[in-house]
Amino acid sequence: MDKKICRRCLLDDLDFDEYMQSLKDYIKTVPPDARVSDEVYSERLDICRSCEELANAMCRQCGCYVELRALKQKTHCPIDKWGPTL
Numbered sequence: 404m405d406k407k408i409c410r411r412c413l414l415d416d417l418d419f420d421e422y423m424q425s426l427k428d429y430i431k432t433v434p435p436d437a438r439v440s441d442e443v444y445s446e447r448l449d450i451c452r453s454c455e456e457l458a459n460a461m462c463r464q465c466g467c468y469v470e471l472r473a474l475k476q477k478t479h480c481p482i483d484k485w486g487p488t489l
């Protein structure tokens with residue numbers, strides 16, 4: 404049976420590993436027509452990896468998990484480091 408996601412939990416209430424796994428599982432469910440190409444995704448993540456705003460997989464500028472933000476077509480880097488979407 405699938406485990407239900409609690410939408411009212413705070414970080415202290417969560418199992419960190421479980422939370423990270425649920426984030427990875429969510430990323431897999433983003434529909435193909437909402438994703439950038441694998442090449443663009445990889446380029447964006449490379450830029451994030453070398454960015455001083457990356458902290459614990461999150462962007463300090465916007466508060467997003469970069470692996471999710473970088474995946475979506477309609478998102479952008481808050482300080483325009485990614486350049487235009489291909």
Ligand code: SF4
Nearest residue numbers: 451454456462480484
């Ligand atoms: S989204 Fe932009 S500002 Fe945030 S970590 Fe990535 S490159 Fe840096």
